[in-house]
Amino acid sequence: MKNFDCHEVEELILTDLDEGLNQDKRVILERHLAECAACRKTWDETRLLLSEIASDVPEDPGEAFWRNYQISLEARLRDRENSGSWNWGFRSWGFWWKTAGAFALAALILMVVSVGVFRHWSAPPSMEVRSVSPDLINDLDQLYGPVLAEEVTYSHGFDTEDAHLSGSILVTSDDPFGEFDVEDETNPLFL
Amino acid sequence: MTDADLLKEFRKGNRDAFSGLVERYSKPITMMILRMVKDLEEAKDISQTVFLKAYEGLPSFLMTSSFKTWLYRIALNTTRDHLRKQKPGISAVSVDDLAGPAESPGEQLDKARHLRKLRLAIEELPEKQRLTLILRIYEDMDYSEIAKILGGTAGSARGNFFQATRTLREKFGDVK
Numbered sequence: 001m002k003n004f005d006c007h008e009v010e011e012l013i014l015t016d017l018d019e020g021l022n023q024d025k026r027v028i029l030e031r032h033l034a035e036c037a038a039c040r041k042t043w044d045e046t047r048l049l050l051s052e053i054a055s056d057v058p059e060d061p062g063e064a065f066w067r068n069y070q071i072s073l074e075a076r077l078r079d080r081e082n083s084g085s086w087n088w089g090f091r092s093w094g095f096w097w098k099t100a101g102a103f104a105l106a107a108l109i110l111m112v113v114s115v116g117v118f119r120h121w122s123a124p125p126s127m128e129v130r131s132v133s134p135d136l137i138n139d140l141d142q143l144y145g146p147v148l149a150e151e152v153t154y155s156h157g158f159d160t161e162d163a164h165l166s167g168s169i170l171v172t173s174d175d176p177f178g179e180f181d182v183e184d185e186t187n188p189l190f191l
Numbered sequence: 192m193t194d195a196d197l198l199k200e201f202r203k204g205n206r207d208a209f210s211g212l213v214e215r216y217s218k219p220i221t222m223m224i225l226r227m228v229k230d231l232e233e234a235k236d237i238s239q240t241v242f243l244k245a246y247e248g249l250p251s252f253l254m255t256s257s258f259k260t261w262l263y264r265i266a267l268n269t270t271r272d273h274l275r276k277q278k279p280g281i282s283a284v285s286v287d288d289l290a291g292p293a294e295s296p297g298e299q300l301d302k303a304r305h306l307r308k309l310r311l312a313i314e315e316l317p318e319k320q321r322l323t324l325i326l327r328i329y330e331d332m333d334y335s336e337i338a339k340i341l342g343g344t345a346g347s348a349r350g351n352f353f354q355a356t357r358t359l360r361e362k363f364g365d366v367k
Contacts, residue, residue, distance in 0.1 A: 014353045018327075045364035046356060053313070053359075054328050056306055058225050065231075069217060070210075073239045080243060 004028055006039055013043045017050055194258040201249060209249075212258065213242055219330060220266050226325060227270050237273050241266045260339040263330070267322060267340065312362050313355075319343075320355035327352050 004012065012029045015021055021029060033040050192200075192211065200208035220241060225234035244265050252261060313321055322341055326332045327348075334345035334352075341348065 010357075011353070014356060018352065041364075042360070045360050049356065049360050049363060050328070052306070052309060053324070056309065057329070058222055060222075061231055065235075066218065069221070069235055069239070070213065072235075073213060073217075073242055074210075076239055076243060077246060080246070 004032055006036060009033075009036070009039045010042060013039065013046055017043075017047055195254065198249070198252075198254065198258060209246060212245075212262075216259070216262055217242070220262065223263075223325060223330060224266060224270050226329065228273065233273070237270055238266070241269050244269065256339055257336075260336055263326070263332075264340045271318075309359070309363065312359055316355050316358060320351045320358070323348050323351040324355045 009029065009032045012021060012025055012032075016026070016029060033043060194212065194215075197208040197211045201212075217238060221234050221238040224237050224241075225231060228234050228237065241262065245262055248265070252258070313324065316324065319341055323337055326337045326340065327334075332340075334348040337348040338345045
């Protein structure tokens with residue numbers, strides 16, 4: 001274990017009397033104090049000094065003083081509040097919170113309206129046909145085969161009972177009938 | 192209720208919350224100031240000024256530090272300003288007092304004279320050491336709190352306290 005010199009031990013003494021030492025350092029200090037009269041004296045003097053300082057507490061002026069203290073402080077606070085400009089600073093908390101809230105709400109409304117207007121102006125023209133009836137798809141399948149890969153454009157729209165169709169659809173392949181089974185009329189199951 | 196709770200209440204407009212803070216801190220703050228100015232009425236006046244300043248400053252107090260350290264910082268600055276305004280040479284504990292009635296015997300008197308000398312020695316310490324000693328011994332603050340009030344680090348506050356103790360011991364003890 002390291003041997004501490006008197007200067008280092010003085011630090012230990014101050015720490016011991018101030019915050020306390022851990023077990024290891026306490027052992028070191030006690031060992032040193034057992035052998036060193038000068039450090040023992042330092043320890044005694046420091047302990048006495050700190051206890052003297054701590055005991056030098058001004059006398060409490062008593063309850064009446066503290067009551068009077070509260071009353072006169074209240075009066076000084078009221079005077080200050082009534083003086084005007086200072087009062088504004090205290091009240092301004094609520095004011096600033098409300099103002100900030102109003103600004104935030106206004107900014108939110110402005111943002112929502114702006115987004116709505118922007119979307120309205122920049123939206124693509126609406127499609128005439130939103131859905132195609134299954135019957136129509138069936139008819140188209142009969143004519144062109146099921147939809148697969150190739151896009152066919154109809155230059156002219158046509159009407160059905162359900163909708164007006166225009167635009168483009170996808171068909172299955174180059175051979176519109178390629179996907180159909182050829183029915184065998186010789187088959188007894190053929191109706 | 193904690194200080195933070197009272198501050199929140201105060202900010203909601205509950206004025207009584209500030210009275211709660213005054214009730215909590217008026218005594219220790221006034222007694223600390225009394226130790227420095229040595230006059231009860233002066234200490235009361237300065238202490239009330241501290242609370243007026245706190246009341247005024249609370250709307251801008253961001254609660255990044257504790258209310259206690261903030262209030263003590265105001266108290267020490269206000270007391271320091273007050274002492275600076277005083278005429279130099281006027282001290283609550285004058286050197287003449289130390290001579291005392293030398294002819295008066297008795298242990299009690301010796302003790303009183305010793306205490307006066309000790310107070311004077313504390314007053315003569317460099318400001319940071321003196322204030323650190325006061326906050327550490329009388330206000331029972333830890334070094335990080337002291338550092339927040341006086342500036343610097345907890346380590347430097349500890350160093351100031353140790354140096355103050357060393358200086359006083361060398362003055363009063365028959366050392367080495």
